[in-house]
Amino acid sequence: MQQVIDISWWQLTSFMTVLIIPLLINWHFKLGMSRDTTFAVARMTVQLILVGFYLQFLFNLDSFLLNTLWLVLMTGVGGSAIINGAQLDYRRCYIPVILGLLCGLFPLLALLLVHLIQPTPFYSAQYLIPLAGMLLGNSLSGNIVALQHLFNSLQDKSAEYESYLALGATPQQASICFVQSAMRQSLTPIIATMSTTGLVTLPGMMTGQILSGANPMLAIKYQLLIMIAIFVMLNVSIAVALVLIIRNGINSSGKVLIKLS
Secondary structure, X not given: OOOOOOOOHHHHHHHHHHHHHHHHHHHHHOOOOHHHHHHHHHHHHHHHHHHHHHHHHHHHHOOHHHHHHHHHHHHHXXXXXXXXXXXXXXXXXXXXXXXXXXXXXXXXXXXXXXXXXXXXXOOOHHHHHHHHHHHHHHXXXXXXXXXXXXXXXXXXOHHHHHHHHHOOOOHHHHHHHHHHHHHHHHHHHHHHHHHXXXXXXXXXXXXXXXXXXXXXXXXXXXXXXXXXXHHHHHHHHHXXXXXXXXXXXEOOOOOEOOOOO
């Protein structure tokens, strides 16, 4: 089996010229997205290069405190991305979303690193940071979908919600059907992805490991591990966030205090 094949910077730069294709498509269909596309690619490139340098430093240092601070930063940025994506009120939603992410992330990381993978030390940045990144990154869109669907439903079906309250239901009881619908909506894509993984799609982590020279069966075991962890993380983070936001965003009389902006 071949070892990982390096890609030079000039090769990568020359490959990036294929971006002319989406730019031409944008121009032809008059989408008006050329500036956003160029900015996004430039920002992604700079961010990834800077993170690459930082991760090299982080891997070499392997400090428990620094690794933990990086995890906290990742979680904080992830929570902000969810709130921005769902267009919700920071004041009432940020802490519930962060708690949801933390409740899903840290127990799973502990299980993966201490019980299963067992790197030395257990907080090894080589494993801790990529695993946390995959779990958090794959939880963002699901949380955004859940929160948007919840508050859109409460707004569009306000008569139904208010009728439950009029019949004597508590705010939590009146909103449970909307919470259930939001969870189904947010979990359906990952369930569809899991059901087709292997036959229709080859996930990025598994493909990356195979390209880097890993044994395919080893790559598959890691991929199974990660997909299950992502699914659990998504369930926990969404459930905790929705429950806490319902408690924090609806007063005792049943008035919804949070609106989509």
